[in-house]
Amino acid sequence: MPAIRTEALTKTFDGHTAVDRLTLAVEEGEIFGLVGPDGAGKTTIMRLLTAILEPTSGDAWVTGRHIAREAEPIKDVIGYMSQRFGLYADLTVMENIHFYADIYGVPRRERAGKIERLLAFSNLAPFKQRLGGNLSGGMKQKLGLACALIHTPRILFLDEPTNGVDPVSRRDFWRLLYQLTRESVTIFVATAYLDEAERCSRVALLHEGRLQALGTPDEIKRLMRGTILEIQCAEPRRAAALLRAGLKAESVGLFGSRVHVVTRDPAGATIQIRTLLAQSGLPEAGIQIVAPELEDVFISTLGDEREDRVRVSG
Numbered sequence: 001m002p003a004i005r006t007e008a009l010t011k012t013f014d015g016h017t018a019v020d021r022l023t024l025a026v027e028e029g030e031i032f033g034l035v036g037p038d039g040a041g042k043t044t045i046m047r048l049l050t051a052i053l054e055p056t057s058g059d060a061w062v063t064g065r066h067i068a069r070e071a072e073p074i075k076d077v078i079g080y081m082s083q084r085f086g087l088y089a090d091l092t093v094m095e096n097i098h099f100y101a102d103i104y105g106v107p108r109r110e111r112a113g114k115i116e117r118l119l120a121f122s123n124l125a126p127f128k129q130r131l132g133g134n135l136s137g138g139m140k141q142k143l144g145l146a147c148a149l150i151h152t153p154r155i156l157f158l159d160e161p162t163n164g165v166d167p168v169s170r171r172d173f174w175r176l177l178y179q180l181t182r183e184s185v186t187i188f189v190a191t192a193y194l195d196e197a198e199r200c201s202r203v204a205l206l207h208e209g210r211l212q213a214l215g216t217p218d219e220i221k222r223l224m225r226g227t228i229l230e231i232q233c234a235e236p237r238r239a240a241a242l243l244r245a246g247l248k249a250e251s252v253g254l255f256g257s258r259v260h261v262v263t264r265d266p267a268g269a270t271i272q273i274r275t276l277l278a279q280s281g282l283p284e285a286g287i288q289i290v291a292p293e294l295e296d297v298f299i300s301t302l303g304d305e306r307e308d309r310v311r312v313s314g
Contacts, residue, residue, distance in 0.1 A: 003186040085140075
């Protein structure tokens, strides 16, 4: 039985469709990523699956329980870390954990061992008497994770848990998630970071509430229609704008100091790119064919209006 299953799950607010007929299944023990920009519907999906919101139509089950008809039993077997997880700045690390243990009804006699393991697991043991307000961003995220795990949930829902956290703390946080999967915890994580999506067992790409692609990162990369040309030049932002306006291509995306052009005619596109850049006084430093990244697929999928829904089995 899947840990999570949805069938045509839909949620509307005042005529706006935030989640549009979402159908997917998440297996036990996997890290499943919801990926998309702000407004894609990630948080609404989280709130539906954690039984905070009721769907407008469609169905969903979490550990076999229906999100509308069996909402309370669901809350006993899940952990949920929202974007603004409710840590208390004037409580210490230990006091925050005990507070959430009270909320979840964890018996006092079971707490000492659990808290000791969670502090060791999250590397927070040296800081257990530090006030929550005095923790770094990365340590706050680890404390939030420890609080969400205090009642030993079977499924962990994480809504953009590393948003605004430095790269080193993001890496450390993901190491903790991998450790949890070894204990058969299912992790359902929403992120706007496509490099984090690469770390997931499977991902769902979302746009405006609709599922655009579903599969492992490698499966989704194989959806790429066309060849990616990577252009290096001194003014990548200006070059990207120029190529969007003057080049016939599937998509043009800016990737830091590089520009990616998706085309079905790489030889012809290379000539066009060099001509356009030279005419504008922007000589390129190099053009090469590169393997697709998830961001390339996402930009390409959203830019192709001929097929607004792509699905990969997996």
